[in-house]
Amino acid sequence: MSEKPVVSEELIAAGLQKVFGLNEGEDGDFTFREPITLQDGKSIHGVTKAEISEVVARLNEAKVTTESFFQWGSEAEFSLVSLDSIGAFDRFFEDKEFPGQGENPVTFKIGRPSREFSAYLLCLFSENPLLLKSHRHRMLLNRVRSFSEGRTAVNPARYRRPVECDSLFEIFSESLRVTTLRITSTKARSDFELLANSFLFHAAYNTDAAARIGLDSMFRPQAIQRVRRTQTGSLDAPRQTYDADLVHHYLMGVAAEIPLLEYLAYYHIAEHFFEKIFNEDLVNQVRSGITDPSFSARRNKDIQSIIKIVTKIQRQVKDEGGVNEQRALQLVLDRFVNVGRLAADLDTYDATLVDYYAGNDVPFAGASKAAIRGGDEEAARASIAKRIYKVRNALVHAKEGELPKYAPFAHDEELAREIPLMRFTAEQIIIAQGKVL
Template sequence: MTEMNFEEAIDSLKLILGVDAWTENQVILDQPIPLDTENRLDRLDVAEIKAAVSSVNSTSSRSGCTLSWANKCELMLISNSSAPRGVFIREFAEITSLDENGIKYSIGEPSLPYSLNFLSALKESARQPVMLQSARRRLRDRRYAYPMSEPNRQEGLPATAEEVIGAALPVLTLKIESMRPRQDYSELAEAFLFQLAYSYDISYRTAYNLDHLTDRGRVRRRGRAADAGMDAPRMTYTSDLVHHYQLAVSAESPMLKYLSYYHIAEHFFEKVFNDDFVEQVRKKIADPSFSLKRSKDIQGVIKLVTSTQRKVRDEGGVDEQRALALVLERYVDIPRLVGDVRANDSSLIEHYRTTSPSFTENLPVNLEGEKESEVITALAKRIYQTRNSLVHAKDGSRPKYFPFVNDAELTKEIPLIRFCAEQVIIEHGKVI
């Protein structure tokens, strides 16, 4: 990332507050910010903002979610539950821990350098998240007034930009400070968050990108009902499938989403596999070249039955990849799937054609391929291997899915399995 200057910092702050003008010493706000019932803040200290800009530019590495210096680091935290940040703050205030190695950990509101860098990264985002609207509302509404820190109030000092901006942003950060330069802040953060979960039953993870804030990767459905409103249903659906679908839609975890959608297709594995097996036997017997009088022909049928049964027994059930391909072949219309994916995010068509998740083997799928049978075979392989990576975590040479680390990649796979699952549900609907 390029260096930040003062003007860029002001532009970033404008995302959540109005700036009327600035002088050599002060930034004048167009709307004063209520601090408590008696005090209002109508200007910010230029020197404080410039010091924060200098701090951002002195980092050894930075992204929209992380700032690292030689002796300290600040990382964004994401709750692994639906509890908002305020629940943590109210219950635990700020957690600080200092170990025997001189490493200090603290969780709390973001520093001003972090806030400026974070807002600057959001400014580049094509889709501004709802959280910025919330921050603007909190800054101008008395009900969300943020009192000055106790030391400042006792000493009669004004509120700082760090206090006001940090309190307004619904962002929680982990700050790590070391007595000596380090490069293992990511590992230290993981260790602290494990200790936090172990001690308090509170689960957080560090953010790797801003996708979870900008809502990138989420399946967008508003367009279907935006023009005319939602129609009354004209079909009823299988209850089990609807429950899996509802769980997937409501789940926060990409892994749970994916597996819940997969379960909808899995519901029919045994049926389609057995139907296909019966059809194979029927075709063998019905073939004009088959004769009940030839032992070789009878043995061919026996071989087909025993080999299929052996494979089912060895694998503990039906051949799932084959069964998935049969479900897709029978219930999923590929042109409709392409249309759904394109309507959601047209870039995903090319993504699926050229890219595979890092936790699977090389399994691209060209949804617009000319031969539908090849498309279905490739699609089944991609979906099935993705599912296996989520379910199996054996240590070995095969690619593995790492929770949270690979969430951004997995999120891009969700529209593919969701739109397939929707067609499966609809295909089994009954007209009212």
């Protein structure tokens, strides 16, 4: 479960100032120098301190809160993320309501965020200044600010529906292009998340338009703080060529919107070398045995020791249906990955990650801690290999009754913290295969 989101009057006020450039008066109200005039002639002058207080009180009354939804006694609101690149779900279900039936009807409504949820998203802007620096957020700010450019009537053709706003929160909501699912019941319930997921299944089953509960990636700092090793203006031409298959897996990982797909794309880069490296290791073990000064081809026990090496590995391959993947992964890391560089890449991306891996397991995978810094490199690679391999297994194996296991979307936040380790490992593997131009 995600951490409980922080909502306060101060954060909302800061978000309003960052997004709209409002002026704060002595009475705590926030106003434009000139009001926004909508196409229906209505004017929006700003937002009052009383309205902000009312919204915060409403959010704090929620019985369950996560980064993706707020739940009250008889209603809840969920942020949705469309699971296709063209937003088919958003377009198909835009502003649709599905009334419930029976003695205790439950109604589902899909549309723009409520005033309360919009205020929460404003808090995210306040907490994460980098949100305002990404390309997507510049587009968002342009949409928001277009309401007030010139303080003239807004052209409704520029928006997904005729603009009907009664407050500044609704203007922000209209500009976000974020979709939420609101569920209301005639009686108090505690199973709104179950109801939401049931509706999403029902919708996908009947329309092939899929969405999930979750916060849009634009509001996730980690999705924005990609490692930028250089500015575009100083980017050099490549000095090496790289294996096309590896590059394609890497590009798939970089482009993936779903953490599971991103992780597995990078894992496949390491997996590409498993059989080759594993077989080379077997050959080296046999060669080491027969070239050892103590070995004699005349002694049966020496010949038998070599046979045991081969037989043991062949048995492992037979039992596992292939090479021993965890062993192969470690061999690949031993061959291609510099632990010091890996730690430096992680520090550049997020200075907390190396300590996080050293101090935290991965509960959904049963993966243990990985000490990347402070010990010898061989031990570090061994712990990294175990962690990566167990996370991978949790993603591809989901048999009922087996614990621990990965739950799609529910564990995405935990999985997202594992992706940098896998990505930077994969990058070193690709670079190690490069050939000078």
